[in-house]
């Protein structure tokens with residue numbers, strides 16, 4: 001059994017979060033993760049309040065366990081989304097892409113636990129000061145929009161910078177990764193890529209097949225020049241995007257337009273010419289499509305083995 | 316007074332004692348990305364023992380000076 005203070009804090013069995021993934025982590029996936037003892041997280045991406053309310057209610061019909069919602073602060077509907085979370089008494093909110101500032105206070109006053117994703121110890125300190133319950137220190141190995149620092153240096157520095165619990169994310173795919181994160185000072189982990197291949201994940205089968213086939217060298221960073229780098233598989237789309245990005249004559253707008261909607265196409269249509277298959281560097285470690293429950297049980301067992309094994313080096 | 320102190324903190328932060336800074340200098344011109352801005356604003360807040368709202372409207376040194384002046388007034 002793996003128990004950390006995060007379990008009690010979030011009322012979960014295992015300190016494992018399934019990261020919010022735009023177009024991917026819906027009520028089904030989140031409920032499956034929560035039912036398996038982790039914390040499932042619904043992604044609200046750029047959706048409006050009606051869509052989110054429906055999704056939250058679906059999740060509630062599928063699980064009695066707590067689950068969370070990931071909020072993109074750049075979402076044009078963010079104020080209404082914020083209110084839905086309060087009305088529906090969602091216990092946990094994770095935030096990305098921006099500064100939760102005012103919303104944070106609103107949520108905290110409503111009793112919601114707010115856990116921002118941070119790419120640096122400065123933002124972690126800032127989040128703590130603003131009242132965050134915990135922070136997710138996410139390294140650039142992750143799939144999706146990423147920061148510069150890698151998980152290995154980021155996590156211990158964030159742990160030193162704040163006194164609230166730290167959750168590690170980025171590049172964790174099995175129990176060895178979880179054990180390592182705990183050794184770095186984290187009290188929990190958030191995984192994204194590993195859950196892409198779960199049977200409860202509603203994405204195109206091509207997406208899952210590509211993750212299973214991927215090797216360690218098969219992801220790349222696109223969109224660095226736009227100021228928001230995205231880690232994805234090196235598909236035809238990604239290669240063409242990089243070619244356009246490296247051409248100084250390509251206007252930024254054209255590049256933004258090129259990337260727009262590409263994750264949705266990957267997730268729903270599985271088209272490798274037009275879709276952006278976001279995935280982390282750990283994709284190469286994932287060889288099997290399994291149910292969420294199987295994944296979580298395995299992760300916990302492997303973590304126990306890894307942590308118990310560590311003692312052999314202490315002489 | 317506030318401006319001068321902020322310039323001092325900024326020069327220290329960037330380790331450029333001669334750095335030219337005016338009220339209209341933007342974070343972008345000063346080559347400070349959003350993560351640097353967070354660090355810097357927190358240092359400034361600590362120096363003035365106050366806190367300000369950090370959101371997308373903080374673009375120039377003048378913006379920070381204005382908010383700090385309001386906060387300590």
Ligand SMILES: Cc1cc2nc3c(=O)[nH]c(=O)nc-3n(C[C@H](O)[C@H](O)[C@H](O)COP(=O)(O)O)c2cc1C
Nearest residue numbers: 019020021022096142143144170171192193278280
């Ligand atoms: C396909 C995909 C989409 C993602 N979308 C989001 C998102 O919308 N918001 C967010 O905060 N994080 C997003 N993430 C990041 C995950 O929540 C998680 O932190 C990350 O995947 C952890 O790293 P890993 O992929 O190495 O496990 C996404 C990740 C992936 C793989």
